Amino acid sequence: MSLRLEVGGDVALTCQRCLGSLAHRVDIGRTLHLARNETELERLDAMPDADAILAGEVLDLVGLVEDEVLLSLPLAAMHAEGECPA
Numbered sequence: 001m002s003l004r005l006e007v008g009g010d011v012a013l014t015c016q017r018c019l020g021s022l023a024h025r026v027d028i029g030r031t032l033h034l035a036r037n038e039t040e041l042e043r044l045d046a047m048p049d050a051d052a053i054l055a056g057e058v059l060d061l062v063g064l065v066e067d068e069v070l071l072s073l074p075l076a077a078m079h080a081e082g083e084c085p086a
């Protein structure tokens with residue numbers, strides 16, 4: 001079983017240079033394979049270009065989306081060089 005995850009939207013980050021607001025576009029498209037157990041997880045993980053997660057009876061979809069969004073954000077958000085508003 002696999003899950004197609006698509007998340008899009010704008011989030012406001014804080015620029016680490018000027019501390020101003022910085023709009024960041026989130027655009028995630030990923031396919032996650034859902035493994036039912038460790039064995040299946042290892043098998044799926046071995047496939048090229050596959051992202052597998054261990055999913056129990058209940059899948060924490062909100063947590064999953066949250067993780068994906070957080071992972072996609074830059075560690076230190078900044079306006080481009082010289083583009084901080086004065």
Ligand SMILES: [Zn+2]
Binds near residue numbers: 016018083084085
């Ligand atoms: Zn800035």
